[in-house]
Amino acid sequence: MDPRLFLKMALPVTFGVSAITLLLPGDIAGAYTVYIMLSSLFAAFLLSLKVAYSYERELKKVFQYLAFFILFLFLANLNQFWELLYGIFGTHPYISLIVAGIAYYLLVRSCINILKVTDFTKIHKKEWLAVLFMFALGNFITANFILNYKIELTVEVLTKILFRILDNTIVIMLLPVLFLYRKQSTQDKRESITFSIVLIGIIISTIGDYVFEIVSKISYQELSSGFHTGTLLDSIYILSYLMIAVGLYVHLNYYRWTMKKIDIDKLDLTFS
Secondary structure, X not given: OOHHHHHHHHHHHHHHHXXXXXXXXXXXXXXXXXXXXXXXXXXXXXXXHHHHOOOOHHHHHHHXXXXXXXXXXXXXXXXXXHHHHHHHHOOOHHHHHHHHHHHHHHHHHHHHXXXXXXXXXXXXXXXXXXXXXXXXXXXXXXXHHHHHHOOOOOHHHHHHHHHXXXXXXXXXXXXXXXXXXXXXXXXXXXXXXXXXXXXXXXXXXXXXXXXXXXXXOOOHHHHHHOOOOOOHHHHHHHHHHHHHHHHHHHHHHHHHHHHHOOOHXXXXXXXX
C-alpha cells in the first residue's frame, strides 16, 4: 500500500463519516456520535502507544504522552466514567476540572517533547507570521469568552479562561512543528505528512469549539448542552479524532508499506 494513496482515500472517508452525523435523525445521531468518537479515540490511543514503542528518547515520550492524552479524551466521552467518578467523589464541579487538568498536562508535555526535536531555523518568516496571527486569534477568543460572562468571574469561569489560554498556547507550540513537517521529513520519512495530519487533528480538537462558538454566535453553555446529540460541533470533533487515528495508523505502517514497494531485483548487492 502506498501511504500517500491510502491517505488520499482515507481522508475523504473521515470527512464523510463526520458529515453523516448531520444527516441522521436526532435519536440515532446521538448514539452514532458517541460510538464513532469512542471507537476512533480508543483506536488512536492504542496506535499512539504502539508508535511510541518504535521510538527512543524524546519521540518515544511524545507519543506516550499523546497516547494518554487521547485516553483521557476517550474517558471524557464515556458516560460510565463520569458516573463512576461522581459516585465516588460526589457531583462536585472540581472533578471535571481535575480530569481536564490532567489531560492538558499530558498534551503540554507531549508538545514540549516535540519542540525539543524541532529545528526552528528552517521555518520561514511567513510561517512565523501565521503563528503570530494564531496568537492574536487566541487572545480574541479568550477576550470574547470573558465578555460573554461580563463581570461574573467565578472560579469556574476563571478556570475555563485558563483552559482557553492553554489551548491557545498548545496551538502556538504545534504550528511551527506543523509547518516544519510539511516541508521536510526525517531519514525514514514517517514524520512528514502522517504526523502533520495528527497535529491538524489535535489543533482542530483543541480550538474547534471556540472557533465554532464565535462563528455560530452560540454560547458555551448551549454548546455544552448539545454535546453528543449529532450537532455540527460533534461532527467537527469526530473529524479531528478520526484524523488523529488515521495519521497514527499510516505513521505506524509507513516503513512496512514503503519497504514492500522496493523492487529487490533492482538493488545493487555487490561489494566494491
